[in-house]
Amino acid sequence: MAGNIFGNAFRISTFGESHGKGIGVVIDGCPAGLEIDEAFIQSELARRRPGQSKIVTQRKEADHAEILSGVFEGKSTGTPIAIYIKNGDARSKDYSHIADKFRPSHADFTYHEKYGVRDYRGGGRSSARETAARVAAGAIAKLFLLQKGITITAYVSQVGHHKLEQSYKNLDFNHIEDTPVRCPNLGMAQQMIDFIKEVRKDGDTVGGVVEAVIQGCPTGLGSPAFDKLHADLGKAMLSINAAKGFEYGSGFDGVTMRGSQHNDAFYKDGKEIKTETNYSGGIQGGISNGMDIYFRTAFKPVATIVHEQDSVNEAGEAVKVVGKGRHDPCVVPRAVPIVEAMAALVITDHLLMQRMVKN
Amino acid sequence: MAGNIFGNAFRISTFGESHGKGIGVVIDGCPAGLEIDEAFIQSELARRRPGQSKIVTQRKEADHAEILSGVFEGKSTGTPIAIYIKNGDARSKDYSHIADKFRPSHADFTYHEKYGVRDYRGGGRSSARETAARVAAGAIAKLFLLQKGITITAYVSQVGHHKLEQSYKNLDFNHIEDTPVRCPNLGMAQQMIDFIKEVRKDGDTVGGVVEAVIQGCPTGLGSPAFDKLHADLGKAMLSINAAKGFEYGSGFDGVTMRGSQHNDAFYKDGKEIKTETNYSGGIQGGISNGMDIYFRTAFKPVATIVHEQDSVNEAGEAVKVVGKGRHDPCVVPRAVPIVEAMAALVITDHLLMQRMVKN
């Protein structure tokens, strides 16, 4: 109800503010007997962490994930897994100047309207720091999926106007982590990096797109009516900070196609039924058909810019706002592990629920 | 869990198949004392109904909504409101030829994989007929919202390549129902109609985009983290049959903007705080800011075409499939009331939940 819980069978509950004591997550419904590789959780958090390169924010966050419960002798016990990530110290100073001001296109004003009170330090709960808890939970979901042969891979396919026109099939995913921008086409990656540096020099920010592919997903996941697999993936992606749009398979471009082009013809490949094309994006009628699931998520330019901007304060007076903290000029490189984490949570949830469908 | 329930505070549960006895919905959580205008429910269903014009399917569905419970002397009692819509007769004949065949890009194959059994007649539960139940429930949500001064308006903004480039602000919504294509720009509407007729003559289908605007929505709706208002709207839209993408505010186009352009400056307008621009689409940090909420939903071309297509049957043998039933060449005109209904359900749900947020 209050919006901090996600999932049905594999249900996570996140907590924590940007500048409070720490953030964390409780996972209720992780199957018992899963090997929990703590180093893997840590490495996923490292991918999300700020300060990885010149093109992302220079804040340093240690982001050490401490497992508080639910794991015994290296395995999940089936009881709630709580993971806690302490915040670093002394970070409240940067925000005193905006305590009663509403930063444009941040959540300051809407939180104030919703709750009446708010933790103004670094955005409080509305900070993207909350997503570290998601990445930690997502890492456990990924461990569950990996043993089932399901992989989830995300990468940056657009920054500003710099857009990768290739299909994911023609990309070498091994190059994703080669550059800080996480675009596997290294030529395009360099263009994106140069562009982000330029934008950064202007004290400005820019948006981008993260593309993701789920491979090895069995048929049958997803529900009719409301909990269609792509609807749950869409909600998951749109719940990430700064997300503005979601499309899967042919997406918005499919609008201009005719049915005779867009329909994916079935054929038999050995024992498996496959489709010749995959405009469906691996999902038909809301249910996975065994083909690759792929989708794109759009992210807006980060709201914190160095420029002076017009705004109002809590008293309703006209004020000027200038960004001070250390922020990302472009959010998408760091959004990559978050997109993967959220996708892993959705697929794990549906895999577990599918166990209940047949008599 | 099984995916046929939507909403938290205003929770609906739909049931029924295309060619079973009927379809329906149970609404749990409709506030008591709301005047239930049955004629309005009926008129909303009429907007969704097939057979309205030459550009939509010629099937005739009476779609009479019968209220079975929860309304007494014209008012909601606070107990579950069940609405039932009987199916017409003798509609199973058209489907016997595809009983064991998987129609390309339909849900036949995925339902078969998910459940092992399926009602193959007219798509069974995967039929868009299920959305009539949503429209009935959405009509009650609209009645709730209307008395709060909140309106929801959707229209067709694209069919194939025919795309309306105007902002909703420059359109006269009074013209939406003037044409069967539900595009308020009458010149563009005619282009769309001509194009759909052409596609239909080819035995083919085409996709489109529905745009929607929510006006009068108060500040504070939506939750941090997962249940952001646009994430819930996105899931709602993506749960509609044939939906392929969702974007709100600046959407995918916002990706190419810089933060300095994209940020919406706050200013004081009398007693209200407003924004100069509205790239945020009325939602910041997942919470409504009082400005208009607007979003776009992409729909793929309908999968049923008259052309012969390659496919396989349940035995895995190669077969040919030819569409026979009466189907829409383009789904978007009839998707308009469904988009509105789903949006009404989401806003009503969040309005009720917001009552619990403050001490």
Add this chain to the structure above:
Amino acid sequence: MAGNIFGNAFRISTFGESHGKGIGVVIDGCPAGLEIDEAFIQSELARRRPGQSKIVTQRKEADHAEILSGVFEGKSTGTPIAIYIKNGDARSKDYSHIADKFRPSHADFTYHEKYGVRDYRGGGRSSARETAARVAAGAIAKLFLLQKGITITAYVSQVGHHKLEQSYKNLDFNHIEDTPVRCPNLGMAQQMIDFIKEVRKDGDTVGGVVEAVIQGCPTGLGSPAFDKLHADLGKAMLSINAAKGFEYGSGFDGVTMRGSQHNDAFYKDGKEIKTETNYSGGIQGGISNGMDIYFRTAFKPVATIVHEQDSVNEAGEAVKVVGKGRHDPCVVPRAVPIVEAMAALVITDHLLMQRMVKN
């Protein structure tokens, strides 16, 4: 949230009022491929139906359950199963005299306070008629359990002071349906019947206890912390009209025992681990241990009596209330199938959820 939905994996949503058009239930999550024996559903409803004998109310209710969806060619399809039971005609007359009066120990006053409006005819939604929908859903749960070898048997063990002191192990369940009071000890059954007739002659009512036994339940059902199996059974029983108490295993009597007496020693019986005694009632730490699960539910005397009683009306004026409709002098014989239905729903729900627990 609004309280008309029960269960997680096997989730039911009931609707309808005593004197509205009808009542019904939507089951979301019934596994696909289950054979649905409609005659069995009907026979379960017949057990709950009024007018079965002189010791229950003489109202005649046909209670024909019509399956509206979710079943195709005799099998569940995995999609929502809606069941509708039309109400008989012309039943509103009996209640006009109490339209604005609050009958003592009925829900008239509390519904008025909760909702502001209410359907006063026959108690509206607060009528025990709602339980017919539960029995219909429970019948489907029973069909699911039967094929797994799980049986649920309830019977009347107390009416007023007439209390059966035998353990269920010493009773012949074949005699339960031999008498209208549903007590398998025929001598005690006669005492109960005589007593109920006497109470009825006085225009009065009396309470009783229903005992239930679940046999064949596998180990492992139930959850730690909140959703303990007995906690969910308890809630299910306490949600039945007129229920006042619930106990399982040693129950309230266990309070006076010492741990050394009360502990159930484990032993090996072939390949199975069993307990020598079963004070635990088949549930330890909230999880089933494979032994019989047994519990008792207390029901108060029916509130509708023929005597004149003091009360107030909606205007707050002192009034007299006299029961007129046809009512049960004792509710417990008809509560037997309801107790079984609710138990079947809980066990089915937990059986399905248990499928998700292991890696």
Add this chain to the structure above:
Amino acid sequence: MAGNIFGNAFRISTFGESHGKGIGVVIDGCPAGLEIDEAFIQSELARRRPGQSKIVTQRKEADHAEILSGVFEGKSTGTPIAIYIKNGDARSKDYSHIADKFRPSHADFTYHEKYGVRDYRGGGRSSARETAARVAAGAIAKLFLLQKGITITAYVSQVGHHKLEQSYKNLDFNHIEDTPVRCPNLGMAQQMIDFIKEVRKDGDTVGGVVEAVIQGCPTGLGSPAFDKLHADLGKAMLSINAAKGFEYGSGFDGVTMRGSQHNDAFYKDGKEIKTETNYSGGIQGGISNGMDIYFRTAFKPVATIVHEQDSVNEAGEAVKVVGKGRHDPCVVPRAVPIVEAMAALVITDHLLMQRMVKN
């Protein structure tokens, strides 16, 4: 689904094992702007803590509740409140001797069956230590209720055969905390204490009953059908470790009454409608009527006894089990604050949900 989440609007998620790093709770849905008195949370935990007197276990638990999130400048922010209680050190030694043995009437066997793996130290998640998290969450619920004038008071009314026959109305609640047994009748308290000491000397344990009263609860709380207020209270109580039964109002004794005696006549007291008697226990038709809500919860004798007992181990071999750790001879004195906490959670949840009922 996995059973570690409780509540709808005021939803708590607990985590942690007896001998892991710690235990905790995340509260999602605490209204914003509530003053959070940390000292009060601490004092509630102190009431539950072991080692308070000779008649409860001598284990020392510091039980310091650390608020990790959701509170800013002393007030709730409306975002999740996470509370963490670290476990003390070096407590695993006592349990190595029972690592593969199933202690009679503990959850060892059933956890083993359910999960396949388990944290055997001190019962792991099945330990009553989990209830400390509930008491912390319940303290915040109590703070919410107190400002609304609602109080919840529990006390011990029975230990073994020593049973207080007085109504709560004739007791002075100020004496509850005067003795370690928490019975407000000091004469009876001494009898109970003497009896517990005697049982303890025998290396044995005994059960008891906790009675609770909710005063100042407004009319209208609770839902029709499934989520009746007493059904939710019942589930809450039955979810506490060692609970065996629940009854409210007249409870099991009401079974022997006639309707003419049991019905609570309404009358007008100034502007309020009250009832002459209160056999209904403040709840009619599942909804609060404004009168005192009172109920009783039965607890079995603690399973850990010093005596040698027969059992089996994981290999299915016959073994002997002897209790070693420090345990309570009687659980009920420490159950008092847990009963209050669970009741506070239920009432808070329903108070918030009631805000959504009217148009």
